[in-house]
Amino acid sequence: MRLGFTQEDERFREQVSDWLADNLVGEFAKLKFRGGPGDEHMFFAERAAWEKQMASGGWIGIGWPEAYGGKACSLEQQVIFHEEYARAGGPGRVGHIGEGLTGPTLIAFGSEQQQRRFLPKILSGEELWCQGYSEPSAGSDLANIASKAAFYEDEGVWKINGQKVWTSLAHESDWCFVLARTDPASKGSRGLGFFLLELDQPGVEIRPITQLTGTSEFNEVFLDDAVCQADCLVGEAGQGWAVAMGLLGFERGVSTLGQQMLFQNELSEVIKIAKQNGAAEDPVIRQRIGDAHMGLKIMRYNSMRTLSANPGDGTLDRAALSYKLYWSSWHRNLGNLAMDVLGPDAELVEQQPYDLTRLQSLFLFTRSDTIYGGTNQIQRNIIAERALGLPKETRGKD
Amino acid sequence: MDFSFNEDQLLIADTADAFLTSASNSAQVRAAMSTELGYEPALWQQTTQELAWQLTHIPESEGGLGLGYVELCILFEKMGKHLCCSPFFSTVALSLNSLLLVAANDCAKSAIAAIAEQGERFALAYSGGGRLVGLDSITALYHDSDSYNGVCLTGDYHYVIDGHTASSFIVAAKNASNGQLGLFLVPKEKVDVAWTATMDQTRKLARVSIREAEVPASNILSCDSTTKGTFENVLNLACIALAAEQLGVAEQCLSQTVDYISERKQFGRAVGSFQAMKHKAADMMNRAEAARSAVYYAACIADEFLGGQPLGAELSEAASIAKAYCCDAAFFNAGMALQMYGGVGFTWEYDVHLYFKRAKAAQLTFGDSAYHRERIAQLVLEQIA
Numbered sequence: 001m002r003l004g005f006t007q008e009d010e011r012f013r014e015q016v017s018d019w020l021a022d023n024l025v026g027e028f029a030k031l032k033f034r035g036g037p038g039d040e041h042m043f044f045a046e047r048a049a050w051e052k053q054m055a056s057g058g059w060i061g062i063g064w065p066e067a068y069g070g071k072a073c074s075l076e077q078q079v080i081f082h083e084e085y086a087r088a089g090g091p092g093r094v095g096h097i098g099e100g101l102t103g104p105t106l107i108a109f110g111s112e113q114q115q116r117r118f119l120p121k122i123l124s125g126e127e128l129w130c131q132g133y134s135e136p137s138a139g140s141d142l143a144n145i146a147s148k149a150a151f152y153e154d155e156g157v158w159k160i161n162g163q164k165v166w167t168s169l170a171h172e173s174d175w176c177f178v179l180a181r182t183d184p185a186s187k188g189s190r191g192l193g194f195f196l197l198e199l200d201q202p203g204v205e206i207r208p209i210t211q212l213t214g215t216s217e218f219n220e221v222f223l224d225d226a227v228c229q230a231d232c233l234v235g236e237a238g239q240g241w242a243v244a245m246g247l248l249g250f251e252r253g254v255s256t257l258g259q260q261m262l263f264q265n266e267l268s269e270v271i272k273i274a275k276q277n278g279a280a281e282d283p284v285i286r287q288r289i290g291d292a293h294m295g296l297k298i299m300r301y302n303s304m305r306t307l308s309a310n311p312g313d314g315t316l317d318r319a320a321l322s323y324k325l326y327w328s329s330w331h332r333n334l335g336n337l338a339m340d341v342l343g344p345d346a347e348l349v350e351q352q353p354y355d356l357t358r359l360q361s362l363f364l365f366t367r368s369d370t371i372y373g374g375t376n377q378i379q380r381n382i383i384a385e386r387a388l389g390l391p392k393e394t395r396g397k398d
Numbered sequence: 399m400d401f402s403f404n405e406d407q408l409l410i411a412d413t414a415d416a417f418l419t420s421a422s423n424s425a426q427v428r429a430a431m432s433t434e435l436g437y438e439p440a441l442w443q444q445t446t447q448e449l450a451w452q453l454t455h456i457p458e459s460e461g462g463l464g465l466g467y468v469e470l471c472i473l474f475e476k477m478g479k480h481l482c483c484s485p486f487f488s489t490v491a492l493s494l495n496s497l498l499l500v501a502a503n504d505c506a507k508s509a510i511a512a513i514a515e516q517g518e519r520f521a522l523a524y525s526g527g528g529r530l531v532g533l534d535s536i537t538a539l540y541h542d543s544d545s546y547n548g549v550c551l552t553g554d555y556h557y558v559i560d561g562h563t564a565s566s567f568i569v570a571a572k573n574a575s576n577g578q579l580g581l582f583l584v585p586k587e588k589v590d591v592a593w594t595a596t597m598d599q600t601r602k603l604a605r606v607s608i609r610e611a612e613v614p615a616s617n618i619l620s621c622d623s624t625t626k627g628t629f630e631n632v633l634n635l636a637c638i639a640l641a642a643e644q645l646g647v648a649e650q651c652l653s654q655t656v657d658y659i660s661e662r663k664q665f666g667r668a669v670g671s672f673q674a675m676k677h678k679a680a681d682m683m684n685r686a687e688a689a690r691s692a693v694y695y696a697a698c699i700a701d702e703f704l705g706g707q708p709l710g711a712e713l714s715e716a717a718s719i720a721k722a723y724c725c726d727a728a729f730f731n732a733g734m735a736l737q738m739y740g741g742v743g744f745t746w747e748y749d750v751h752l753y754f755k756r757a758k759a760a761q762l763t764f765g766d767s768a769y770h771r772e773r774i775a776q777l778v779l780e781q782i783a
């Protein structure tokens with residue numbers, strides 16, 4: 001066990017922080033600390049420009065292999081990048097789905113042609129992606145997809161019909177990866193296809209859904225003969241589930257430490273307020289501040305263990321499996337603490353009629369952390385079954 | 399950055415686990431805990447002579463193995479897991495750490511040698527009883543002795559871990575005139591000791607009283623402006639060791655409960671197939687995993703501290719985090735275990751109650767979790783402008 005980073009890594013840290021200090025200025029300065037979870041609708045156009053700025057500095061896909069245009073940075077360096085990015089107040093990335101999910105999926109499962117077509121546009125910040133899994137009857141039961149894809153030999157295209165829901169940032173994205181049934185008679189995880197769907201076309205209608213915050217980050221996406229080119233199916237028809245599951249594996253990883261830096265920024269903001277308004281003298285609030293700090297530190301140590309995964313130590317997979325449940329619960333509690341620290345002031349919105357303060361957004365938005373990406377209940381099922389070997393849940397009759 | 403065990407550390411863990419599986423099983427724990435002595439002398443002999451566990455983090459220059467606090471915590475984790483009844487905690491986590499931290503003097507050196515070579519048992523006495531913690535709990539007083547070059551010491555000490563079987567004591571006392579903290583080495587002949595029976599029978603406590611004992615200058619371990627800081631760091635290191643034990647408790651409660659609920663059938667199915675049980679088990683695992691991260695991070699920080707590295711400045715914070723989190727995790731898991739075993743969890747026959755009692759005792763030792771959370775809050779509130 002060794003804490004701390006090598007000198008080479010520290011030099012890399014300097015490089016990152018220098019670049020951010022030089023570039024997160026001028027038109028981009030106002031984006032600092034903006035556009036994160038709960039704030040994703042803010043300054044979208046400006047953040048899209050920032051994505052291109054990042055691309056010009058070569059900071060997108062730094063963990064991808066060099067053969068695919070990445071930098072093949074070590075895990076440590078990726079961690080450092082995310083830490084410095086969050087420390088500098090780097091804005092919420094509009095390209096994170098493409099960089100973190102689509103890219104690695106195509107590198108693992110895509111054809112050479114798909115890799116050549118899509119990866120460069122992710123690295124250049126030109127094409128933004130969203131994730132089209134959930135449907136009205138496929139939530140926690142993700143495999144219960146009803147959307148259907150049929151291949152039209154004559155036109156040489158797939159046509160997809162169905163409805164997606166909760167699709168975050170679909171209204172701002174260019175492409176969406178979609179799960180749809182290639183075998184109409186199939187059920188469950190068999191018979192699915194993983195499609196790359198262009199959103200700007202007549203067969204796709206996107207309707208924003210207003211969230212409890214009054215803003216809209218997610219959407220309903222109606223697919224009515226939505227056209228997908230033959231070469232936009234990733235893997236084989238019927239193998240979509242394997243691709244989708246591989247992708248979920250990319251969702252947790254090196255970005256966790258950067259995420260924690262954002263959490264640290266939020267917690268620090270709450271603590272500052274507590275010091276200013278006297279909440280920090282309340283022994284119960286002090287307990288909760290101590291607890292929040294402790295929880296965040298341990299979150300970091302958990303990630304450090306996961307990242308240093310030692311094949312000889314079987315317990316490490318367990319730390320990785322518990323990550324989502326851990327951070328989502330912690331973050332939800334932070335949102336609540338923020339309100340309790342503010343006291344009655346927590347009620348007052350920023351601007352008429354319903355422009356919420358950052359902390360109100362935090363309070364409300366963190367309630368989704370325990371729902372999306374597998375609810376806390378689903379996380380517990382996964383832990384109990386995969387890590388502890390307890391019996392699987394039984395399915396009802398549909 | 400590499401936050402995983404190396405080959406040697408994995409080997410230490412496996413060896414310790416295998417040893418304790420045969421030397422500290424349920425029957426052996428119950429035999430030891432039901433005596434006033436509280437441990438099996440043969441086991442003490444084996445751990446200190448054949449296995450020489452007490453040498454783990456003693457520097458090679460002092461005749462030790464020169465390994466780190468991480469390795470030591472691996473041992474404590476396994477001892478916690480097997481509820482090992484042994485004066486190892488009082489001798490190593492409390493006393494040896496005190497001796498290693500005081501500025502090197504002959505008195506400390508010969509005491510370290512006595513632990514290293516003869517496996518002598520030491521205890522640390524400081525608290526005057528009650529809810530106060532650490533420095534604040536010290537009520538014993540000393541006067542500079544007029545008749546000779548030393549001090550004269552009087553005090554009543556409570557909750558002295560393994561005090562009734564120790565052959566030497568490290569005692570803390572405050573100067574009667576200026577409050578200056580001192581740490582002294584006192585042989586058992588100069589103290590009155592009484593065993594105090596405890597709810598958690600796997601760890602013994604004693605009351606120690608000292609009446610106007612003359613402590614010669616040669617037995618003064620530390621008595622200057624650094625003593626206070628040294629004493630606080632001894633407790634920090636002890637908190638980390640205790641947290642490691644509680645990690646073992648949390649893990650064991652989880653794994654035994656999972657085994658039990660996988661076997662036990664009701665309503666024609668394993669009770670472990672009920673979601674209410676699965677979700678509790680998942681919560682237990684979450685806590686055990688987080689506890690593991692907290693302990694080994696703190697152990698790494700302890701090594702940085704002992705090696706005089708800058709990260710060592712995090713010691714109190716890391717110790718409080720490990721102490722509060724792991725003790726709560728262990729108590730949570732033990733409480734869950736008791737519930738999930740059903741009626742048999744409430745019996746004397748099953749071991750669940752032993753873990754449950756041990757976990758509660760640990761929570762209340764060296765400051766409860768609220769105390770440590772407050773300590774963390776203080777640090778954080780100071781750091782953030």
Ligand SMILES: Cc1cc2nc3c(=O)[nH]c(=O)nc-3n(C[C@H](O)[C@H](O)[C@H](O)COP(=O)(O)OP(=O)(O)OC[C@H]3O[C@@H](n4cnc5c(N)ncnc54)[C@H](O)[C@@H]3O)c2cc1C
Nearest residue numbers: 131132133134139140166167168368371372373374375377
């Ligand atoms: C802010 C936000 C953004 C999102 N973004 C996207 C996106 O970009 N793309 C996308 O595809 N999806 C997205 N989602 C959808 C998200 O993944 C689903 O909401 C989630 O998987 C839960 O599905 P559901 O809403 O249908 O709830 P349901 O599955 O209907 O769950 C209802 C309740 O039942 C519980 N439950 C369900 N099954 C079980 C079980 N087996 N055991 C115990 N309890 C159970 C759940 O925990 C929950 O409490 C987003 C959701 C939110 C809130």
